[in-house]
Amino acid sequence: MIEYLHGCNYPWSTDGTTIFYGLDFGANVWGSHLGVSTRRDAVARDFAQMAALGFTVTRWFLFCDGRAGIVYDDRGLPAGLDPHFFADLDAALEIARDTGIRINFVLLDHRWMFAGVRHTIPDPATGVVLEASLPHGRAHVLLSEVGRARLFDRVFTPLVGRYAPSGERADLAPAVLAYEFMNEPDFVVEEWERDLSSHVPRPLPFEVLAEIVSRLSQLVHTVHAGAMTTVGCARLHNLWAWDEPGLGLDVLQLHSYPNVRHPEVDVDVFGTPASALGVRKGVILGEFPGNGPEQHPDRTAPPPTTLEQYLEFAVGGGYAGAWPWSFSGTDGYGRLPEEPLRAFAARHPELVNPRASL
Numbered sequence: 001m002i003e004y005l006h007g008c009n010y011p012w013s014t015d016g017t018t019i020f021y022g023l024d025f026g027a028n029v030w031g032s033h034l035g036v037s038t039r040r041d042a043v044a045r046d047f048a049q050m051a052a053l054g055f056t057v058t059r060w061f062l063f064c065d066g067r068a069g070i071v072y073d074d075r076g077l078p079a080g081l082d083p084h085f086f087a088d089l090d091a092a093l094e095i096a097r098d099t100g101i102r103i104n105f106v107l108l109d110h111r112w113m114f115a116g117v118r119h120t121i122p123d124p125a126t127g128v129v130l131e132a133s134l135p136h137g138r139a140h141v142l143l144s145e146v147g148r149a150r151l152f153d154r155v156f157t158p159l160v161g162r163y164a165p166s167g168e169r170a171d172l173a174p175a176v177l178a179y180e181f182m183n184e185p186d187f188v189v190e191e192w193e194r195d196l197s198s199h200v201p202r203p204l205p206f207e208v209l210a211e212i213v214s215r216l217s218q219l220v221h222t223v224h225a226g227a228m229t230t231v232g233c234a235r236l237h238n239l240w241a242w243d244e245p246g247l248g249l250d251v252l253q254l255h256s257y258p259n260v261r262h263p264e265v266d267v268d269v270f271g272t273p274a275s276a277l278g279v280r281k282g283v284i285l286g287e288f289p290g291n292g293p294e295q296h297p298d299r300t301a302p303p304p305t306t307l308e309q310y311l312e313f314a315v316g317g318g319y320a321g322a323w324p325w326s327f328s329g330t331d332g333y334g335r336l337p338e339e340p341l342r343a344f345a346a347r348h349p350e351l352v353n354p355r356a357s358l
Contacts, residue, residue: 002228002251002282005177005321006344006351007057007104008050008336009287010328012064013043019330022109024092025062026069026085029119035068035088036095044095050327051099053338054345054352057177059104059232059286059323060092063155065111066138067118070155076119076134077141078150081158093163093172100353102177104230107156107216113137113188114199139202148212156219164224176227181216184234184255185209195235210247217248232286236267236277243279251320252279253286261301270305273317282320285310290324290336297332308340315348 012021013036020034027033036043050058063069069088073079096103111117117137141147165173182188186195190203217229228250233239242252254277258268274283288310289295292302307324314322329335345356 002320004315004319004351005057005284005323006055006348006353007059007284007321007323008055008290009323009326010046010050010058011061011106011326012328012330013039013046014328014330015039015042019328021330022061022064022067024060024068025088026082028068033084035084035091037084037087037091040091040095043092044098046327047095047099047101048355051101051353051355052357053336053341054356055101055327055341056351056353057102057104057321057323058096058327059106059180061106061109061183062089063107063112064109065114065117066108066141072119076138077147078154080154086162089159089162090169090172093169093175097172097175100355102175104178104180105176106180106183106232108182110182110184110187110197110200111137112182113139113142113202113204114197115201116199136202137200139200139204142204142208142212143202148208148215152215152219156216157223160219160223160227165226167224173224173226176224178228178230178250179216179220180230180232180253181213182209183232185231186234186238192238195238206241210244213242213247213249217250221248230284230286236269239277239279239283243281249281251282251284253284255287256285257287257289257300258303259300260303261299268303270303270310270313271317274319284321284323285314285319286321286323287325288322289333290326291334294337295332295334300332306340307337308343311340311344315351 023034069085071079071082114137117134119132119134161167163172187197188200188204190205230251231242232253234255256269258266289302293304296302345352
């Protein structure tokens with residue numbers, strides 16, 4: 001039984017003007033470095049505030065669509081991690097450790113597979129770096145055996161190993177809660193036509209995706225036994241697929257963004273206990289509107305469920321956590337309201353960060 005994990009989504013940072021999607025870790029394809037180590041004080045203030053609100057876990061995206069942190073060869077395959085990557089990740093984990101927060105790292109976003117992903121290519125004749133738009137995203141990395149091998153050998157294995165109990169930064173091992181291969185892979189699976197995004201010209205067969213998830217679980221469990229693996233599932237009707245024991249996942253995530261104007265798109269799981277979801281593993285409500293009745297994107301209409309109601313429902317409904325979207329507040333769902341979080345901390349002091357300010 002997994003302990004209740006009181007967390008939130010901190011998918012990427014912002015300074016109030018710039019949204020650092022995919023830019024928090026490492027230099028980027030445009031030749032600049034805007035990572036955590038360059039903005040450490042600002043990120044530390046965010047984590048101090050999350051701790052004061054009671055959070056013990058945050059979910060943070062690492063490579064997103066591949067725009068930063070990874071160095072690519074002339075075939076667009078991962079050649080390694082760029083020189084700034086670990087400085088940024090060390091800083092992030094030091095901040096998390098010092099505030100009593102553990103991080104669930106999301107390795108890739110499903111936008112990795114989107115057409116139009118930005119990339120830079122050096123001209124072989126002149127050496128001039130040219131900006132390009134990849135028509136198939138970075139799908140070739142995941143669809144080819146050599147690409148997957150490179151991703152694990154040059155990126156994932158050094159990453160997991162550095163923060164393992166026997167790694168170079170073993171002191172930061174407790175700050176790593178989990179690794180998540182991809183955010184909402186529902187939208188890139190070839191066989192899942194109901195959910196496959198029109199932005200994905202070269203989708204991923206589920207068999208290949210399952211092999212990657214299983215391989216990542218094996219890597220994490222072998223190298224960093226104290227960390228877990230998970231996957232952020234975007235649709236309830238796909239949750240069963242991640243419950244397969246061979247994938248090695250420790251806990252499942254379900255994301256829920258019901259829209260009363262289009263109820264056929266996403267099921268409203270509010271009121272459905274975890275035991276009724278038809279899976280054997282524990283389930284975290286990994287994303288849901290943090291303040292849906294008051295803040296939501298145009299053309300959406302969330303149910304009137306408040307953050308306070310979601311949090312109490314998750315505890316009473318047997319979920320392993322409920323992580324609202326998002327602390328950063330960088331999209332139409334806005335930032336999290338503080339009063340419901342302080343009230344939750346007052347009612348459940350055993351579940352929240354000891355640094356919670358009531």
